[in-house]
Amino acid sequence: MNTPQTLKHPSNIVVFCAAVIVCVTGLARAAADEWAAVNPPAGLAADSWRHLVNHLREKPYTVAEIQPCLDLIAVALKEGLPPDAVVTRLGEGVVKRADAAALRATVQRRVDTLRTAKPLLTDAGHPFWNTPPMQGLLVAVASAIESDVPMAGLRQALKQAGGTRAMRIKFVIEAGESLKLMGLDAETISRLMEDFAARSLGCGEIVRATQFIGQQHRAGVAGSRIREMLWSNPGATSPPR
Amino acid sequence: MRSREDDKDDWVHETLDGGSKPPAGAEQQGRLQQYRETLASLERSRVSAPPDLAARVMERLDRAPRRAGLRALADWLPTPRQWLVPAFAGGLAVALIFFGWTWRDETGSDELALVQVHFQLHAPGAKRVELVGSFNHWQPGAIQLTGPDASGHWTATVRLPEGRHEYQFLVDGRQWVTDPTAAIVRPDGFGRANAVLDVAGREIPL
Numbered sequence: 440m441n442t443p444q445t446l447k448h449p450s451n452i453v454v455f456c457a458a459v460i461v462c463v464t465g466l467a468r469a470a471a472d473e474w475a476a477v478n479p480p481a482g483l484a485a486d487s488w489r490h491l492v493n494h495l496r497e498k499p500y501t502v503a504e505i506q507p508c509l510d511l512i513a514v515a516l517k518e519g520l521p522p523d524a525v526v527t528r529l530g531e532g533v534v535k536r537a538d539a540a541a542l543r544a545t546v547q548r549r550v551d552t553l554r555t556a557k558p559l560l561t562d563a564g565h566p567f568w569n570t571p572p573m574q575g576l577l578v579a580v581a582s583a584i585e586s587d588v589p590m591a592g593l594r595q596a597l598k599q600a601g602g603t604r605a606m607r608i609k610f611v612i613e614a615g616e617s618l619k620l621m622g623l624d625a626e627t628i629s630r631l632m633e634d635f636a637a638r639s640l641g642c643g644e645i646v647r648a649t650q651f652i653g654q655q656h657r658a659g660v661a662g663s664r665i666r667e668m669l670w671s672n673p674g675a676t677s678p679p680r
Numbered sequence: 681m682r683s684r685e686d687d688k689d690d691w692v693h694e695t696l697d698g699g700s701k702p703p704a705g706a707e708q709q710g711r712l713q714q715y716r717e718t719l720a721s722l723e724r725s726r727v728s729a730p731p732d733l734a735a736r737v738m739e740r741l742d743r744a745p746r747r748a749g750l751r752a753l754a755d756w757l758p759t760p761r762q763w764l765v766p767a768f769a770g771g772l773a774v775a776l777i778f779f780g781w782t783w784r785d786e787t788g789s790d791e792l793a794l795v796q797v798h799f800q801l802h803a804p805g806a807k808r809v810e811l812v813g814s815f816n817h818w819q820p821g822a823i824q825l826t827g828p829d830a831s832g833h834w835t836a837t838v839r840l841p842e843g844r845h846e847y848q849f850l851v852d853g854r855q856w857v858t859d860p861t862a863a864i865v866r867p868d869g870f871g872r873a874n875a876v877l878d879v880a881g882r883e884i885p886l
Contacts (some may be wrong), residue, residue, distance in 0.1 A: 490817060509743065511790050528869070532816040535856060537870035545869035579844070613844045617878060619866045642842060646880035 473502050480513035480522070487526050494533045504539035505529075508546045520553040521574040524581065548585060556580035559590075563597035565605070572605040579609045583616040592629030599636040610645045611635045621653045626664030634670065759853040795879045799847075801825065801859065804832025806851045813847025813874070815840055820850050846874035 479488040827834030831869030
């Protein structure tokens with residue numbers, strides 16, 4: 440093995456290793472400090488930015504890789520979309536060490552679905568959407584769109600539930616997404632969402648009904664039959680326990 | 681107590697009204713004559729309105745300049761009207777109640793109860809298992825599972841607000857594991873799947 444002459448002496452090896460460690464540490468520190476110089480998107484809460492930067496400092500991303508995502512957060516803020524719904528998705532990806540392209544695609548998708556969700560709410564007669572409970576509903580609708588919940592079902596449920604509390608509508612929307620993720624067909628999902636909205640079910644009842652539907656679906660029961668089982672009693676307002 | 685003068689006046693009044701009182705004294709006759717003359721002079725001095733008076737007044741009113749739009753409103757508003765203030769106050773109250781109710785319905789958040797949720801993962805070979813999810817902003821290290829027990833299970837009991845949560849287990853700080861017992865899983869967009877948990881149940885005092 441051809442070892443350089445200068446490294447044959449033990450003290451030289453120690454010096455070489457120390458120099459390598461200093462270089463690597465210095466580069467790592469330089470990369471970490473890079474984030475201190477980055478301006479947060481205008482309007483983003485200080486806490487959200489601090490959490491995100493703490494995530495980013497511990498992971499091997501450069502500012503250039505993340506900057507497109509930060510630009511999208513700035514766009515969301517400008518358009519009045521809830522920024523935390525975007526920052527959380529970015530933070531999740533960073534913690535999971537997703538590659539930069541996947542991060543950008545996920546953040547872009549979230550901004551797009553929030554944009555699509557906003558007029559759905561206003562068109563359905565929910566004008567005060569820029570409040571914390573309504574922003575929660577907006578995020579739920581965006582999430583449902585990401586999961587390909589039928590738009591007709593979303594529109595109908597939002598319209599039917601117009602005038603009721605944001606939190607209850609949010610549960611209806613989330614139930615629709617759960618049904619989609621369970622693999623139910625689009626028509627059954629739309630009908631069940633309408634059922635939930637029209638029957639003024641409470642949050643717990645909606646969750647219980649969704650679990651019941653999931654059990655029946657896994658047992659191979661058809662969607663129409665599940666609806667019959669749910670609402671077989673003409674006056675039924677509550678799902679079976 | 682009635683005086684004699686009152687009785688005399690009664691006689692004069694009744695006679696003027698066409699009553700048939702017995703003849704009275706010269707003093708009363710004189711006073712009656714005085715009244716009759718006064719009435720006759722009043723009758724003579726009566727001035728009647730010209731027959732075209734109403735038409736002339738209406739014609740002048742029609743010629744008066746009419747203000748339109750905001751100026752007409754400005755003329756109308758300061759005119760004192762008894763019904764205006766109560767009507768305005770009532771309308772305002774109704775509007776406030778209506779919009780207040782609508783706002784409450786649209787924005788009102790139900791108080792979310794905290795519900796105790798039990799998590800479990802079978803990972804007999806693991807050194808450390810963490811619960812990471814939307815409820816702790818995907819921050820590793822915040823919730824550690826205890827274990828493993830004799831059967832290799834790691835467990836944690838966490839109080840979560842009612843609603844939807846997504847989570848994964850992080851094993852030994854590097855391996856992301858989807859809860860194999862989850863009824864619903866959702867692709868996370870990063871090549872893995874989050875377990876979806878809809879929490880609703882027994883309320884726990886905050």
